Amino acid sequence: MIKNILPLSILLCISFFNLKAQLIEDDFSDGDLTIDAEWTGDNDDFIINEIFQLQLNFEDETLVPSYISTLAETTSLDEKEWRFDVSLDFSPSNSNKVVIYLVSTSSDLRDYENTGSVQEGYYLEIGENGSEDGISLFYRNGNDTELIVRGGDGDFASAFDVRIRVRRDATANWEIAVDPKKGEDFTTIATANEPRFNETGYIGFICYFTSSRSNSFYFDNVYLGDYAFDTIPPEILEYEILNSNEMQIVFTEEVSSASASNVNNYLLTPGDIQPNTIQHNEDSVWLSFDNSFESGLDYMLAVENISDSEGNLSESDSIEFFYFEVEQAEIGDVIISEFFPDPTPVLGLPDEEFVEIYNRSDKFLDLEDWAFSDNTSSAGTLPSYILRPGEYLILASSSAEQGYAEFGNVLVPSSWRALNNGSDSVTIKNAKGIQIDGLGYDLNWYQDEEKAEGGFSIEIINPKLACFDLNNWRASEATAGGTPGSENSIADFDLTGNPPEIIFFKATSKTQLEIEFDKRMNLNSLLNAEYIITPEIGIVEVLVEEGLDKTVNLNLANELLNGINYEISIDTVKDCNGNIAENLKSSLLYDTIPPELDSLLFMSDSILLLTFDKHLDTLSAENLENYDLSPEILLQEARLWSENQVILIWENDWIAGFPYTLTLDSISDLSGNPILNFKQEIILRSPAKPGFNDVIIMEVMANPNEDQELPYRQYVEIYNPSDKLFSLTDMKYMDERDTVSLGLNYIEAGEYLLLAPSAGVEDLGTYARVIGLSPWPNLNNRGDDLQLITDETIVNQAFYRDNWYKEDFKFDEGGWSLEMIDVQNPCLGFSNWSASRADAQGTPGAENSVREKNIDQTGPELEKAFALNATEVIAYFNEVIDITQIRRNQFNISPEIRIESVEMLDLSSVKLSLADELKPKVRYGLTANNLTDCVGNIIITEGNKVSFALAELPEQGDVVLNELLYDQKSGGADFIELLNISDKFINLREWTVEGSSDSSVILENENVIIAPGQHLTLTTDKESTIKDYPTSHNAENIVEANLPTLTNGEGIVRITSANKELKEHLEYSDDMHLPFLRTVDGVSLERIHPEAPINEADSWSSAASAVGYATPGKANSQFTNENISFGNIEANPKTFAHNQPGRNFTLINYRLDDVGTIATVKIFDMKGTVITTLANNETLSNSGFFRWDGVDFSGRKVRTGYYIIYFELFTAEGNKRVIKERVAVGF
Known part of the structure; x- marks a missing residue:
């Protein structure tokens, strides 16, 4: 159903009708009560509101009726018309009613309340007790009133918003009419003849109200004048498409049945179609057509010759609409075309995630109750939205909606699950729960290691491809970081992707081989391909299960032999996008020996790392049923940590010193050989947790260069100098901005371990074991504050700066790492670091190239102290101090303030919490004693005291x-x-x-x-x-x-x-x-x-x-330490010199008793010649000064000698006073 309201040039107000003469016309659009008409009365009780209505706004505590009126000057009421819009947003009553004076001889509409009042006129009243409120016309004569006529009972029983019209003709016939639509379709509700009064005067409104209704009366479009006639033809107000062959049209006023029902007045294109049936009722018509509208087509309905009741004939008009029918989506009709899991750093898009979907079908689809989710169980549902063919739509959270609205249409799911930066899955399901599209991504999808660090979306290249191809995705090339709501920056509709590849070839039994491809394949090509196995072994059947068109199973005529390496060769196969691969090969070593457990390592009291002698099958390694612990503790997770390692995580800690039995069963290698009922006796050995300097930051590659021998990657090397293995499970790595956990991990005694972006694990893995971090806290080239921390302590820090390189060219060209010089002095900072000297420009995973003795024999110094507040003070040292030795009795404050506790903020600053409060305006001294730096040098006496204040x-x-x-x-x-x-x-x-x-x-x-x-x-x-x-x-x-x-x-x-x-x-x-x-x-x-x-x-x-x-x-x-404004008139100093230390000018200070005194100030030499003028007829304040720098009119220094300051004063009373002061100018 399509409904639309058309823009109109008509405003339904009286000025659009033919007016013979008008006495009053005010729509309050000027925001003023004195321009179009001069309103008087209780003006403070009324306002013109933001939509330009006259509104009651009574604010006094004492409730009294409020009125407002204006004068209308004419000779009589004959052939006159009153119009006004009246709105009450409540049901009127006798206590809350409105009185509308059509004419009053008094501007005070409540004059009738006075004894002996001579007020005369007519008024309307709406509001009475009960539920039969109507509109009544009254005649007033002084204190008396008489009902002339009343409208229907209950016409105004409820809240109303109407236009009222009152007319009186030359024979005193009155007519009251109402239009609830506030247009020109008036309905007469009362008539009467009343000739007693025929003079004009004041019109206006009286509001009677209780406190809850003191701002609920509204008036607008007030008119008094000659009859107004309708000369405006009807226009189309709105339309609605009811179904596939019917529509409704609503006009701005009631239209004649003859014109509205004439089929010749309507023509639908394309097709030049006229309606076959028309229904008409007042301002609306319903058109029915023989043929249905065609989905996805633009239509135009021409409408002409429509007239209203006054015979005003409409001009040609038209309605343009787009018709569509909603269809059901099938799998792949809508796809995920772009997603933005990591919006930081911001390049041009909002700092918010989004997922873009694309309708690649020719259907109109309603997304109501569709579900959007990541790999969590909860999903956000979508509201109703018609997704057009070829349309891109942005899905985002409510907080991101406004930011992405400028890029395209945005739809907000009922809940938004944050997308993981490193990897996640995203699915779109229809209202029936059928998955329309989905994907699972990781950092490889960017196909760009720098862009994988954030700020860029991942876009699909060809959204028309029949099925998934990883090579059909990569990072956006848009300068803003993405293209939400529009065609992707990397769009290429000719791309078909890369040919398929074999990603897995394994034996599933002694007589079956399984081949897995990297994408969905063409079914017929798999069934008809030629498979050759070397050494030769017969193939009796090729199987492809429905829905598993990435996998082929080959049933063999003979059994595979243990220890033999088999090669598979496939002549020609096609993927689902038609890409052809020829002569694909892969091999496997058929192995029948099960894996063995090599070692065990506790990473915490509830986390155990198992290491095996060969690669494991993922499904069997992560199956909780394959592990049993006695006595039993609930196993929460089994995770393949590397190709031959499994992490086991229990719900509760093991009990220290208690013997447990761990049983392994059905855990298989890649050839399907299972461990069967293997038992291992284990006693918990809680992992050692690193303390201060147990793990050290040894090397930093902050600014890699593309031309360097080492991988083009940032990295941080950490080193365990002890003889213990440490768990890193609770350790975090941080820089100035970000903090990231090292996850489930460990570092062996003497091991060099690399921290690097997740995308760099493979490249750097040839040098040392690598912990891939995502997100990676990007290292600043010029310096950064790096720390290793646990919940209990700061383990180590390196606050490197660009001057640590020592050789400027190594910093400038990049590609050189920073290396620690002496591991025995890990806290020294600048003097213990240098750029690498290695040929490869760094030594990841190996001893540093700059390593040598670098002895520190100088104790720390207390640099400064700062009072955070009255009970907390921070002490700052010039180097790292031994945090294991910090005690509160090592600090003293004078005047004496008791120290309650000490807390390390970082390795070189301490927070002191005080038992007593510091006082303002007092300078305190802080002394530190018996502190050492991290290599044992004790604090020196000369540097152990500083001052501070609140x-x-x-x-x-x-x-x-x-x-x-x-x-x-x-x-x-x-x-x-x-x-x-x-x-x-x-x-x-x-x-x-x-x-x-x-x-x-x-x-x-x-x-x-x-x-x-x-x-x-x-x-x-x-x-x-x-x-x-x-x-x-x-x-x-x-x-x-x-x-x-x-x-x-x-x-x-x-x-x-x-x-x-x-x-x-x-x-x-x-x-x-x-x-x-x-x-x-x-x-x-x-x-x-x-x-x-x-x-x-x-x-x-x-x-x-x-x-x-x-x-x-x-x-x-x-x-000058002289008080500038003291004295009457005085030069200070009286002697000054140009080229000597001290003041080389004089101040001429004055203090006056009279206000408005005018002064002229001149400098004379001893011959009486004017040297310069400092003021000429200048009005002075009560006090102030002039300055003379010993220069003349031209700015040149005057000669050595005496000079006269001439100060001439004129008071406001005309009195004159002259004061002279002598000064000496030296060389």
Whole structure:
């Protein structure tokens, strides 16, 4: 069934009808109560809502009826018409009713409540007690009312939304009509003759309501004027396809039966078909055709000459529709055409999984109750959706729906089971539970090792292939990572796939051989192929079971002989896609000796690894019935771990020291030879779990090169330096971003073991045993933080950086591994690592090429401490410390704070939990004693104490911008200096600095405390800053941080604290520097006083040449400790010099009693010549200062000598005052 509402150019409002004259017309679309009509009354109780209706919105606590009215000016009510839309979303009553005044002599529609009222007019009322509510017309005369006429009982008994029309002709005949569709199909419900009053006045509405209905009255499209006549012809409003040969059309109004029932007014194409029968009722017609609509065809129905009751004839109109019939899906009609199991990293698609399906049939299919699932038992069902022939549809979770909607149509199953990155299965079943399509994938499907790391979907190449072919799938080539909802980026409809191959050839009995192919095969080609066995042995029958067209069984005339190698040769066979393979060969060694158990290894107290002397048959090895433990513990899983190893997992732990008997039965090798009733006595030997440095990260290949001798793979080598075998079952490997379990595994004494991406296991397997990890935490070329951890401890870490290579060219060209130098010193870091020296550029699985003695005889140092909160402090050391020796009595805090416990955060930092709370504004000392690094060196006395404090939140003015270098020396670095002028210790973490063009979060991941009175410089390159200002810096107060670009010439700097309470904003420019400087390169701007107004040019000065033009981390060279605004008018200092240390300017401070004083400030030499003007008729604040740098009008330095500061003041009352001050300028 197809239903559609057509877009119309008609709005059903009064303005579309022929109006002779109108007094009031207001549809409230202007959102105003004063433009189209000026409404007065209780205006505060009404609003124009979001759909432009006048709505009651009463909010006062005391309930009183609310009214609103507007004036209509005319000479009489003759030949007048009222129209309005009225909506009440409740059943009216006497307490909740509406009164509509058609005319009132008073604008106050409730004037009749007053004694002696002379209000006169007519009104409608809807609402009364009981269930027979109707509409009534009343005449009002002062305090009296009289019912004129009433509509039908119960017409308005329920909630309603109608259009009401009232007409009065020249002889005072009244007519009340209603259209429930709010159109022009009015039904007259009451008439009367009432001539007593014939004057116009005010119209409006009164709402009577209880508290629950105080916002439930709605009015719209108010009209008063001459009669309105319908001149608009009917148009098609909507249509519906009822079945294969019937449809319904609904018009915008009631249409005439003669025009609607005329078959000549309808023509269906293609075919130029007219309906054979037509039924008509008011605004609707039903058309029936002799012939059925054809599924999948576009139709157009032309409609013309349809008229309404007023004779308005419609123009030619048409309906276009697409007709289809839903059919049942068969296997393969819909296929999985693309899937996205690993969306990270994000390249252009949402960070969400999806599965795309494709309808490759010519059927229209309804997906209602179809099931989508992975290899879990639960499935998500699909809602109704018509999948068209050739359509691609995206299946995704509800959280992914919006993101994928921009790529195509999205359908959300009732539940979404996450797809495993490494391998999983996906099935699509119809509503009857029949599997329409399914697949089981692994990382090999990408056919691209880099793309297998994530961010790319897996796409089908030719969706038209008759049956599955692994070579028909590979990673997407789209730059976004996939093509959800559209044709695949690798689409090739000519691809037929690769020829079939033999993947398995085995003996199933002494007289039967089985051949398995890598794909479904053509049945006839299997039955008719020529099979040749060498040494020759007769074939009596070729069998292919129905539904197993990948497998052929050959029944032999004679028995196979033990120890003989047999070869099968097949001349020509075809797969299901028609690909032909010729002269296929495979061989087997017929073996009748069963496998034997070689060794046992406990990987935990409930997990046992069995190793056999030959490869095992998977089905028999994983059959739980083939294992029996006495005394019994429930066996949960048997898994083939490698070709000759089986992992057994029990529900509960074994009891230590207790003897158990494990029975193996019917476990077969690949030739079908079974172990029969083999018993093994076993006593649990709990596996050793690695502690600190028991397993060591020995080698890292972070940046492989395609040209290297070693496989083009990242890897991490771990080494067991002990004489114990360790279980790795509880161990995890992690970098800065990701953590992945090493799974069920172990490492033998002295073994080198490789960690690598799952896709690299085969390539690296020739060098050592490999644990394949998926997902693989990708190694960063320039550095990463690698750790081996268990639930109990950090086992080992290697926080490598690019400078560990020691030889830059090896880092630059790639393909060289990083190797540890001395395994006896595994914690040393930089000095114990180097790039490989091996010819192969790495030594996976072997002793490192750089191995030599590298003795560490220096103890650790306590670098810093930070208070996380009032009861937790973190202590940081400069190297790895021995975590097995950490005790709380090794730490002391003064003033004394008791330490309750210590906890290692990583191998070089400790968290101290305090019994007592730290106090703000107190500097504490932390001392560490008797600690050792991981090779036993004890902490040195000179480096065992640091200070810390509890940070407080800043307020405006606590920290100020004190110095700025925006135009650095060549090769140097910009810096920003902050000064803490409060008594608080303040943390700068997450503070932001914004420049003219970009912004940057500074100290994002580090806590930096600025102490009271401390100058702290933030620079992009600490080393350069110290080098550029060797005599004027304090290195302890210089910190490297990300800074925005500080533009030369002019720009802005904004500093904002993390809590947004403190903000410093400076607009700087070269004009703020001393004018006589030849260049400002490498010259900082210094704030002359921390309380000087930040954006006053006189608050800043160039740093003195005597200190090297900048003072990063130290007090400013141009600092004045004088109070800037104190004194009446005073120069400070009275003597200064251009080229001497200290201040090379003077401040002219003033404090005035009068507001609005105007000043002129000039500098004269002793001859009375004006040297420069500092202010000219400038309005002053109550206090402030001017600055003179000892320069003249042209910016040149003045000569040595005395100068007069001339300060001329004019008050608002016209009083004049002149003040003179003498200063001396030296050389």
